[in-house]
Amino acid sequence: MDLNLMRELSVSTDSRIVLLVLDGLGGLPMDPFGRTELEAANTPNLDALAAGSDLGLSRPVAAGVSPGSGPGHLALFGYDPLEYAVGRGVLSALGVGSELGEKDLAARINFATKDESGKISDRRAGRIATSDAAKLVDLLNENVKLDGAEVFVTHEKEHRAVAVFRADGLSGALSDSDPQRVGLEPLPVEPTNGTDGAAKESAELANAFIEEADRILADHHPANTVLLRGFGMHPALPKFDEIYELRAAAIAGYPMYKGLARLAGMEVLEEGEGIAGEFETLRDSWDSHDFFFVHVKATDAAGEDGDFERKSAAIEEVDALVPDLLELGPAALAVTGDHATPAKMESHSWHGVPFLLSSEYTLPTGESFGERTCAGGSLGVFAAEEIMGLLMGHALKLNRYGA
């Protein structure tokens, strides 16, 4: 998406846009002549909606490339996922609900075991119990002292945690300290871009943190050291109000998606319980915002588990709530996913993602919502990055380009 074009053309109006994301919606037939999860699901409401909608298959990143949740959502929000990379550390920080500011550097932490010779003997500290690790995280937060910087450690699960470093002029161009194999010494964190002064100082900061942690954890064998990896700066994305003139809101049940929405400048609303609860939040906030990103996780989780039936059932649960959504009267409503998660593959995949856009101004081509009706739709196969442009256009929030 050409964000400058969006900036130039966007106008604020009263019309409402809803981007309903069923995570990992795209699927595959279990055998080549069967139906996909979406095709197999009993979705009378989505089918009726599709019969009056523009349909297409969206591609999140590039041909053959399976996207992670970060690039998948960035593309949905209109950002080029190859230009705006979100590092693993940042995504983990968002996932544990860290308050990540624009100057912050994030990294993933593993508690690990170092033997007397200084070599790593266990990269996961014997898969230390979650409750034990949480205490060590508290210990680090209370005792680590860094020169000219703050650090916030948040526990994730078992041996995993996240560190957020806050100071001026940090850089995420840093190598991991994790040697990836046992029997080796931890590596010093180093700049990956040679001569950059910010990276050099950030590396010193990370190494100082590790030194502090070693001192504090010395008596806490097997978790007597930390390994750092996946360094990344908060990606300073241009924000939705500035690009699209939208007062955007996010309704999501999981911290990572809330965090991704916050990166785009959306206000994260307190969501109700489950899919029905999310839809209630949508109704309750209808007057205060003009763009709503609603995230449903259950489809992806079922796909990752290889559970075709459960994925279809999650789609059916959404389908049953579609009439409530339509009653609100969105000017433009997209129903899609951030990527495919075919139960057959038990993982994210590169396949086209079904996309439906309902508005007053559509060119309907199909009778139902499914991968194959979408493949034959008026939008064809297109880049997910274009979805925001389509939504803005259909909601009549874009001025004409040129005379």
Next chain:
Amino acid sequence: MDLNLMRELSVSTDSRIVLLVLDGLGGLPMDPFGRTELEAANTPNLDALAAGSDLGLSRPVAAGVSPGSGPGHLALFGYDPLEYAVGRGVLSALGVGSELGEKDLAARINFATKDESGKISDRRAGRIATSDAAKLVDLLNENVKLDGAEVFVTHEKEHRAVAVFRADGLSGALSDSDPQRVGLEPLPVEPTNGTDGAAKESAELANAFIEEADRILADHHPANTVLLRGFGMHPALPKFDEIYELRAAAIAGYPMYKGLARLAGMEVLEEGEGIAGEFETLRDSWDSHDFFFVHVKATDAAGEDGDFERKSAAIEEVDALVPDLLELGPAALAVTGDHATPAKMESHSWHGVPFLLSSEYTLPTGESFGERTCAGGSLGVFAAEEIMGLLMGHALKLNRYGA
């Protein structure tokens, strides 16, 4: 294709990829309501394969643009054909089987006739017989002496030959010596980019070669001079092993396609006779490589001759061999062309090229392999450059992008 993305994500695995290229596969109906060469061909095996495959129409270069063999194949191999240009001289050198190294400069040669006043009186030396021209080529190879450079002349046919210059620091930014019309003096070869020192020295080298040739050919009227055109450096393409982690092999009957494959870093295998022989070579080399480019020329040749029936027959010949190919068990198999060569046009054209991708992870949409089933396929109309990404994805040779 973003080659850096491929470099970042590619992993080596045991799975095998086959890219089966029927040169000039794309066609047109002779009248608008008829069938194309592929649609008219009796292809039970390809149709059965298509019924379980992803289908689409690929576009080699740009809308409305008919590609030559060079850009057509470069796009199939994942290179941007507008970024990686292969000069005519280079293509001719590959076509005659010249061993072209990374420092080499190639140009096409015409034997020509110069009159007493130094003007060109025949640009083709009376279409000199192939056997006579071959002797003159030997004469040049034995007698041309250049300062600090080697030159290798290879005969092509009649008045045409190819020169390959080998030295350090050569450049292909050179103008032709061929004045394009009789009655004019040959032009001096000149740098086309102004001040580039390498081009200046290369121009001097080319002019010295022409001077030497004039001396050696003085008594061989009508072939008493040479005209040089189509200068081009060996394009130093990034190689398949480096981009995709593939041990790639090429099976092709014609030197130009072997040469193009070699540019991409493929190992050119000694091919058996005809299409069946190529498929035998494929079977015999199955264990030693994990990517196979198989090139079939007969479809293009028939299209160029305007022979609709013969083109269909060539497709049927391939169809009959498809079961042997499937028996090998490729993880991902593409059947496509490098461009269209409709018999109706007797030439390469810009039309969409039928594309079929068979793997375990497809979303089938059609019942047969033809231009119109492909147009309605789950891949839509897409850039041929993306084919390598699709093949890598379907063969599970790409890591996920982003967390």
